[in-house]
Amino acid sequence: MTQSPELQDVPKIPTHIAIIMDGNGRWAAARHLPRMAGHRAGTENLRRIITACVEFGVKYLTIYAFSTENWKRPLDEVQGLMQILGDALEKEAAELHKQGVRLNHIGRLERLEEGLRRKILQVIDMTRSNNRLVLNIAWNYGGRDELIHALQAMLREKVNPEDVDEERISDHLFTRGIPDPDLVIRTSGELRTSNFLIWQSAYSEWYFTETLWPDFDKEALRAAIIDFGSRERRFGGRKTEQGQEQYAG
Numbered sequence: 001m002t003q004s005p006e007l008q009d010v011p012k013i014p015t016h017i018a019i020i021m022d023g024n025g026r027w028a029a030a031r032h033l034p035r036m037a038g039h040r041a042g043t044e045n046l047r048r049i050i051t052a053c054v055e056f057g058v059k060y061l062t063i064y065a066f067s068t069e070n071w072k073r074p075l076d077e078v079q080g081l082m083q084i085l086g087d088a089l090e091k092e093a094a095e096l097h098k099q100g101v102r103l104n105h106i107g108r109l110e111r112l113e114e115g116l117r118r119k120i121l122q123v124i125d126m127t128r129s130n131n132r133l134v135l136n137i138a139w140n141y142g143g144r145d146e147l148i149h150a151l152q153a154m155l156r157e158k159v160n161p162e163d164v165d166e167e168r169i170s171d172h173l174f175t176r177g178i179p180d181p182d183l184v185i186r187t188s189g190e191l192r193t194s195n196f197l198i199w200q201s202a203y204s205e206w207y208f209t210e211t212l213w214p215d216f217d218k219e220a221l222r223a224a225i226i227d228f229g230s231r232e233r234r235f236g237g238r239k240t241e242q243g244q245e246q247y248a249g
Contacts, residue, residue: 012229014182016060017053018204020196021046023188023212036080041214043088047095052218053133054099056225060134060178062106064196068142071111082116085139089119093126100132106174107141108149136178143198146174175200183228185221187213205231 021042028038046063053061066081096103103123112120120139150172154164170176180200186192189210193201207224209216 012182013057013225014205014228015058016062016179016181016183017058017225018062018064018181018184018197018201019049020064020184020186020194021213021216022186022190024214026188027212027214035077036084038214039081039084043084045214045216046088047092048217049221050096050101050133050135051099052221054101056221058133060136060181062136062138062175062178062181062197064138064141064194066107066139066141067195068107068140068145069195071140082113086116086119089123093123096123096135097127097130100130102127102130102132102134104134104136104178106136106138106146108145109140111140134178136175138196141174141196143193143195147199149174169199173199180204182233183207183224185209185216185224187211187216203233205233 024038024042025035026038027041028035031037050061065085070081071078093103103120105120105124109117109120120137147169150169153172154168159168175197180202181197181204183206184193184197184201184204185207186194187209189208191208193206197204205228207227209220209224211220
């Protein structure tokens with residue numbers, strides 16, 4: 001696939017971008033609209049960002065759609081978010097499939113209503129052979145809960161403590177088989193990680209923007225990718241005088 005002309009001079013395109021989609025409520029409030037209107041606008045925007053990621057050559061996109069903490073929100077808002085997810089799956093599945101997008105879920109499906117779980121699993125099955133972009137939807141997901149889930153699985157398997165290492169833990173995460181994010185974007189100006197991919201993002205580059213999620217468009221994504229391309233990633237190492245990377249200790 002030919003890279004977008006506007007990005008041809010960027011030295012590094014992130015393989016995996018993860019996004020904390022924040023600011024839907026504030027977007028709606030600024031327009032004197034109900035909060036659910038903001039959430040629907042955010043869902044509409046996701047379609048545009050998926051298309052842009054495909055165009056830019058990003059291979060993995062992970063979106064933080066509903067956290068384990070979001071159950072604390074008012075019941076009508078939680079129910080509305082569940083309805084939006086179900087509607088989006090019905091409306092967008094065919095287009096995602098057409099674009100070569102493979103849908104993947106990270107988090108726990110058990111707490112979701114049976115009909116919604118079935119819709120998610122149907123789209124996952126329908127798109128499983130696609131390889132243009134992997135879209136990971138973090139729904140009922142929390143980074144700490146993910147680590148608890150991994151530890152529980154290893155205990156059930158009676159893994160020897162001496163055999164527990166980074167690779168073993170990674171293999172028991174919801175994201176097993178998926179490379180760690182190169183770039184994590186958070187919209188709306190908040191400067192928190194909010195329990196998102198806390199293991200996987202240990203060496204990710206973070207990009208914070210004041211732009212509210214429904215307004216975070218293709219050009220905003222391009223700006224984030226260009227900023228990422230200008231950074232020097234050392235993964236705990238340092239540069240020698242000759243420019244070669246060296247472990248920092």
